[in-house]
Amino acid sequence: MDVLTDNFSLYAEGFLGTVELTVYASALALVLGFLMASFRVAPVGSLRVFGTVWVTVLRNTPLTLLFFAVMLGLPRFGLVLPFELFAVLALGCYTSAFICEVLRSGINTVPRGQGEAARSLGMSFTQSLGTVVLPQAFRTVIPPIGSTLIALAKNSAIAGAFSVTELLGTYKTLSELGYNIVWTFVWIAVGYLIITLTISVLFNVLEKRWGVAR
Amino acid sequence: MAVVDPLIELRGVNKHYGTLHVLQSIDLTVGRGEVVVVIGPSGSGKSTLCRAMNRLESVESGEIVIDGRPLPEEGKALARLRAEVGMVFQSFNLFAHKTVLANVSLAQIKVRRRKKEEADRRSRELLDRVGLAAHADKFPAQLSGGQQQRVAIARALAMDPKALLFDEPTSALDPEMINEVLDVMRQLAHEGMTMVVVTHEMGFARSAANRVVFMADGRIVEDRAPEDFFTTPRSERAKDFLSKILTH
Ligand SMILES: Nc1ncnc2c1ncn2[C@@H]1O[C@H](COP(=O)(O)OP(=O)(O)OP(=O)(O)O)[C@@H](O)[C@H]1O
Ligand SMILES: [Mg+2]
Numbered sequence: 443m444d445v446l447t448d449n450f451s452l453y454a455e456g457f458l459g460t461v462e463l464t465v466y467a468s469a470l471a472l473v474l475g476f477l478m479a480s481f482r483v484a485p486v487g488s489l490r491v492f493g494t495v496w497v498t499v500l501r502n503t504p505l506t507l508l509f510f511a512v513m514l515g516l517p518r519f520g521l522v523l524p525f526e527l528f529a530v531l532a533l534g535c536y537t538s539a540f541i542c543e544v545l546r547s548g549i550n551t552v553p554r555g556q557g558e559a560a561r562s563l564g565m566s567f568t569q570s571l572g573t574v575v576l577p578q579a580f581r582t583v584i585p586p587i588g589s590t591l592i593a594l595a596k597n598s599a600i601a602g603a604f605s606v607t608e609l610l611g612t613y614k615t616l617s618e619l620g621y622n623i624v625w626t627f628v629w630i631a632v633g634y635l636i637i638t639l640t641i642s643v644l645f646n647v648l649e650k651r652w653g654v655a656r
Numbered sequence: 657m658a659v660v661d662p663l664i665e666l667r668g669v670n671k672h673y674g675t676l677h678v679l680q681s682i683d684l685t686v687g688r689g690e691v692v693v694v695i696g697p698s699g700s701g702k703s704t705l706c707r708a709m710n711r712l713e714s715v716e717s718g719e720i721v722i723d724g725r726p727l728p729e730e731g732k733a734l735a736r737l738r739a740e741v742g743m744v745f746q747s748f749n750l751f752a753h754k755t756v757l758a759n760v761s762l763a764q765i766k767v768r769r770r771k772k773e774e775a776d777r778r779s780r781e782l783l784d785r786v787g788l789a790a791h792a793d794k795f796p797a798q799l800s801g802g803q804q805q806r807v808a809i810a811r812a813l814a815m816d817p818k819a820l821l822f823d824e825p826t827s828a829l830d831p832e833m834i835n836e837v838l839d840v841m842r843q844l845a846h847e848g849m850t851m852v853v854v855t856h857e858m859g860f861a862r863s864a865a866n867r868v869v870f871m872a873d874g875r876i877v878e879d880r881a882p883e884d885f886f887t888t889p890r891s892e893r894a895k896d897f898l899s900k901i902l903t904h
Binding site for chain 1: 735742762808
């Protein structure tokens with residue numbers, strides 16, 4: 443029990459680190475995932491290929507490997523950024539592949555006729571996707587997007603291995619200080635639980651608000 | 657058949673689905689203000705023909721000309737042309753997440769760039785015309801099939817199209833709702849709307865059509881005045897087809 447009260451600021455710092463990683467990487471993943479899903483259903487062949495390659499590469503690369511690639515690879519091309527930013531990039535891009543596929547499966551649940559009706563009225567691809575197809579797809583994808591973002595929150599722990607301040611990484615300092623490892627981990631787990639449950643609640647609210655049956 | 661003022665012209669249009677030759681060098685001209693009914697056995701390519709006319713279905717060869725302009729390949733120009741040719745589907749395809757009013761207004765706002773109030777005013781006029789003014793704030797799922805199809809017609813009309821395409825607009829409806837939709841279509845025909853209608857409603861063909869086009873196996877087999885076609889079909893395919901549907 444003392445481990446929390448004695449080291450509250452350390453925990454808090456790690457907790458906030460994880461929250462920050464989760465929030466920024468989620469935002470990036472949602473934006474990129476949305477873009478890639480649009481690419482994958484676009485009438486332009488080259489965009490579809492780009493989207494498919496993006497998803498295939500990122501979804502099939504182990505996240506740790508992706509972290510290595512970003513942290514060690516990008517600086518070789520002259521791109522030097524703070525580790526936190528690299529971590530957000532790696533996490534966000536990785537998760538965007540999953541978001542893209544969730545959105546695409548949602549798009550596939552919308553009957554073809556909806557997009558056809560929109561196009562037959564003279565709406566462009568972007569208009570029909572944005573005002574007719576995606577708003578209907580959105581309702582079915584709320585729960586799986588929640589799950590994907592929960593996975594992202596937990597995956598952010600990998601960033602700790604790359605000297606980014608986050609929750610899991612606090613165990614190293616605490617065990618060096620000689621605290622009971624079990625309690626250390628219990629409090630870390632509670633920290634993650636707070637974050638993931640918050641995401642759950644948020645998506646439950648969204649589902650209640652938007653995910654109504656037609 | 658000579659058409660004085662052509663609005664939709666198809667010349668030598670071909671399309672395959674894999675090895676299936678669904679449209680075989682189709683030539684068809686629809687004049688301004690004309691109502692052409694397309695009939696034929698299932699799988700003969702009627703829907704494909706109808707959908708090719710606003711390029712919901714691409715074709716491999718041949719020319720499709722709408723009001724003197726060839727149908728563009730893709731992109732903005734195609735979208736603009738589609739707005740001129742309305743389409744009514746068998747399954748209505750109303751936007752499920754929008755109210756009836758919003759269904760009719762959406763494309764006016766997005767495509768015709770009308771102000772929302774202006775679009776809504778026009779939508780209410782059109783809903784009134786199809787007898788659904790009282791249902792403007794409902795969602796499509798709260799309407800009967802016949803009502804949904806009339807909304808779909810109002811939605812197509814809202815773009816002020818030069819022509820309307822109907823692909824079996826009454827096939828998904830219960831018998832008692834068929835007439836409420838056909839009445840609206842008859843009214844449009846009477847007002848001079850150019851219409852291509854895929855339907856098996858012989859009564860509609862007889863009372864409203866200028867021509868009947870009979871399709872079989874991806875070809876246009878007959879293209880004649882409705883009375884002539886129904887009373888004295890020339891081809892064996894048409895005789896066979898008519899004997900089947902008239903006994904039902
Ligand atoms: N997307 C598709 N892929 C492959 N084959 C198709 C496709 N759409 C239609 N077909 C085939 O093309 C042929 C013509 O189809 P079409 O829908 O135009 O016929 P139809 O005359 O409208 O028939 P129905 O009266 O049943 O609606 C059919 O044999 C059908 O199976
Ligand atoms: Mg059909």
